[in-house]
Amino acid sequence: MLNKGISEEELFTFLADRKSEDLDHDFILSSMCTVPHSVAVRAHCMFMETNLGDPGLFPGTMALEKLLINRFGSLFHCPDAGGYATSGGTESNIQALRLAKALRHDIRKPNVIVPESAHFSFRKACDILGLEMRKAPLTRDYRMDAGAAGELVDRNTIALVGVAGTTEYGMVDPIADLAKIARQHDLFFHVDAAFGGMVIPFLKKPIPFDFSVKGVTSIAVDPHKMGMSTIPCGCLLTREPDVLNSLNIDTPYLTVKQEYTLAGTRPGAPVAGALAVMDYLGFAGMKAVVTGCMKNTQRLIAGMETFGIPRAATPDVNVATFTCDKARVPGPWKVSWTCRKHLRIVCMPHVTLGRIEAFLKDIGESHA
């Protein structure tokens, strides 16, 4: 049973108490999410009640979703790319593999090839979709071994996956080499750029990972990660503008007749938030954010190495990893650990240089 109802004051005192139990972002070094940008929050609040699952009711919000996809299409060198706003990287990756499967429904026991470093969402996707997941090993620098991946291809392979900005080590797989394999075998080639998609285009020397690489079929990118939007906002992009229609399901009673999305009701608010950040900052603004995060990553690596804590990898994006004794990482800092037991820190926008220096001071003392 529900209670008798409480006053607004009681309610928000209670909620504020719970909120105070959450960790302070000042100490969160382990997350690929961040404090959303103020324009994202403002835009989110403006579109709070909108539902992209029934776009005929919200044509203005729908226009924002189209613009967001256009922005990414242009940024990823395919202005006509299709796509839509998902709930995040997991949905984008599931939908990409669902699409690959739908396009090859002639294959009865389909398999997909992912790098050992692939995000666990691919395990979910394969579990749900009934796909065999073949893991290609990594080279010593934690990138997918393209040669080994090629050897895993057989006539039941329907898709190849590369990662642009791996979750654990921040590496970009050899997308061009993988695309060559995909073209040779006529495979669907999905690039998981959930993290890197909003980093790599703004690097001093961008690494080719997007539709500029012939053979890339689809890309996942998450505005709610480095795009500093509100949660939940991912995007799935496809080179062919209309290919997602292969997933269409009839939708009676709505203002649209069919839909290919995974979710039904979909929030417009975070989509407005994502577009707001991109348009407010523009290319130069995003480049400034990414440049700052990369500088902080380099400062962190240099600082750690002066304490005798060596890097595990030299990352392509703002994820730093170290060989470090777990017992000597001081609280209240919240770091994370990779499968291979490396200390992992993501230098998100909320992890400012001041926070990096504070962390270095503390970990330096524990290593003195």
Added chain:
Amino acid sequence: MLNKGISEEELFTFLADRKSEDLDHDFILSSMCTVPHSVAVRAHCMFMETNLGDPGLFPGTMALEKLLINRFGSLFHCPDAGGYATSGGTESNIQALRLAKALRHDIRKPNVIVPESAHFSFRKACDILGLEMRKAPLTRDYRMDAGAAGELVDRNTIALVGVAGTTEYGMVDPIADLAKIARQHDLFFHVDAAFGGMVIPFLKKPIPFDFSVKGVTSIAVDPHKMGMSTIPCGCLLTREPDVLNSLNIDTPYLTVKQEYTLAGTRPGAPVAGALAVMDYLGFAGMKAVVTGCMKNTQRLIAGMETFGIPRAATPDVNVATFTCDKARVPGPWKVSWTCRKHLRIVCMPHVTLGRIEAFLKDIGESHA
């Protein structure tokens, strides 16, 4: 490419223009979503940056999710029910069938039985999960024909689905009869109460549809529909507290080691919003809201019939349907149409008695 960045004023002028293109809720009679309650919006904003996908960082927000599940468990007569907050009914329904499939992985060609009136998310779920979907016909009152459903069961049937508050006609399927069939054949029995779950418990005469009915395995309920929460917020409840663990996937590098959810990153904000509404209104407050919606539904049906526009069904929840000529429904009212071409109006909380009277006046004139 992105633009050069624009001023905050330019940005929000542009966003406000798009917003003005969305339909005014005063005229939206077709949606199962509504304008969120003010306490939901306030709570949402308070928890804007929280991510339930990494709960160790947000223990306070995680506690709210547990409370929300507890509230529904109690309301649905199973205080110990397990579950979690999903992105909405579609994810809840996919996950319920995914669970049913995981629990019967011995069956190689599994099928599920759903009513003809099942939401289209079941078509998606079956497509994604590789399940055969068998549609049981409805009786003349638009409820699932339990006898016919029973006849569809064979040794490959893994789940039975009933709907409590159908999308098109607002009917509650004969849950008790269906539960009997499920028990006889040892089937997973999922009740889709995405809409009705926040209506039926507050009716003058609640219809048994929940865990009080022996044999009900899981229930989907959407706070972002009649729960007046912000989007996206659904819940999946299971009678067995820990059964969702069958879907666990390893999650390295996070503050949890495994997860059974569909999405990875999950917003805490709408969960706080959903709990806020339930606790603020309490049982009596929700009953008042539902009583109002049901009265408005009855007034609408009575009013339409005085114009010679007969009801298509006498609904169990606040969805009214009519035999009506499409050409004679006046703008700017936004109504919807069922597969059987009936006019359909959902009397959500934003559809006040004043709006019903205004609509009746307009449609009365077009039928004069």
